Amino acid sequence: MTQKNADDPIKSKSHSDDGATEIEGQKARGGEIILNKPWRRIVFFGGLIAMVLFIIVATIMGYS
Numbered sequence: 763m764t765q766k767n768a769d770d771p772i773k774s775k776s777h778s779d780d781g782a783t784e785i786e787g788q789k790a791r792g793g794e795i796i797l798n799k800p801w802r803r804i805v806f807f808g809g810l811i812a813m814v815l816f817i818i819v820a821t822i823m824g825y826s
Contacts, residue, residue, distance in 0.1 A: 797803045 797806055
């Protein structure tokens, strides 16, 4: 079985018998997009809109 170190939250990883590292589900989640500044929102959504427009233009022009 695995042992969890409840005293130290930083060292919450444990190793199973087969050598695989186990991480709690809450700590394994990542990829959070932080759009807390207006310019970041503009760049992010601008990129999404640009991709959609590129796909539409490429489809119309026959490049797909």
